[in-house]
Amino acid sequence: MTEKIKIKSKNVNVYYGQKKALDKINLEIPTNKVTALIGPSGCGKSTFLRCINRMNDTIDICRIEGKIIVDEEDIYSTEVDPVLLRAKIGMVFQKPNPFPKSIFDNVAYGPKIHGIVNSDDELEELVIYSLKKAGLFGEVKDRLNDTGTSLSGGQQQRLCIARAIAISPQIILMDEPCSALDPIATAIIEELIDELAKNFTIVIVTHSMQQAARVSQQTAFFHMGSLIEVGHTDQIFSTPSQKKTQDYITGKIG
């Protein structure tokens, strides 16, 4: 079975000043599937995630070589506007970071600045749609004018997901989206990831092996800046082919 590939990285090297953070990463990320990036802290998984929406551009000492192709287009070519690129790629961070604005405005902000909607009615419709998609609407429908920061941690994270969805991205990047959440809020987000994967390509960085095993279909294991192994999630967590992967997922040293 050949899968449609959404993101393709070709020989990607990333340097922070003199230090090489990623070494020749070749990874294909299938369309409308969840890909989990795992590996110890400092292995380069978050760096790789941030290459996909050119977030590393904001770091002066960061230099990137190689190609990242999204839908047949090299996103690092000079013709690509990073702002437009990021409109196509939503991102959710480790700590929920709602704007200090109302719940409604948090979601409405992206569509407004990207000029996605033409009228207030359309905007309202999109905000409601996004909140529903993020599984939050039922809980906040009577208080859309309250500030986003008044919500619980799990709700804030779903608000951030709604905000990411509102700009109708094709890709959603998640950098440890549940590490600050309790098990119930985590379960709600995981349920949401399953649902979102029907329409979006999702790349998630997680330190929880069990979470990676539960939510993703493909898993990539990074170690010291290299991609050690990539494969179907079931295979990676049951019979990894590389010793380093096996040792990492089972927590072994020596």
Added chain:
Amino acid sequence: MKEHIVTTYDEDLNSLKSNLTQMGLDVEKQIFEAVNLIKIINITKAKEIIKNDESIDALEKKIRGFATITLSKRQPLADDLRQIIISLKISSILERIGDHASNVAGRILSVKKAPDSYSTDSIHQLGLLVLKNFSTALSAYDQGSKKIAQSVPTEDITINSVYETCFREHLHLMMEDREIIGFCTQMLFVAKELERIGDLSKVISKEVIYNLQGTLK
């Protein structure tokens, strides 16, 4: 062998393994005693074997409880997960084998004495082969050896053919002498119990291979 970062995780897995090995050795002793009964009928010994089966059942429960706690506490993956899965499976197989050994003792209890004309050689021989192959399967688990595990199914083919020979031999005996039909029927049940132990030893060896290579073949 690499060790886990968390030392108590290794201790848990080692403890699971030593409990299972102990259960295996206890079952081996039960088979040994039951096979001996075929040669020398001993009522006291037979009762003892039946009684000992209770402690084997208790060990199975202990292993299951321990494996369940380890699963929930460590959420193991890959080879660690397989080690726990096979512990559950093998302990349940060992419990069944224990029942078969106890059933042999039960049959011997009901016959009490062999007819003078009857020779126990063939069933005793079957028992010895079964005992040896069970011990091989247990060593394969203990040593984590694919090579040893692979020899078990091959030996089981021999066991099955010895069982068939026993079966035909007893039919013949019963046709020749109606007086010993009752006794021979019991002995055929004994042979069947032993043959089942042979099959279950083969299942243990397959679990060992699954643990080592990660796939069921």
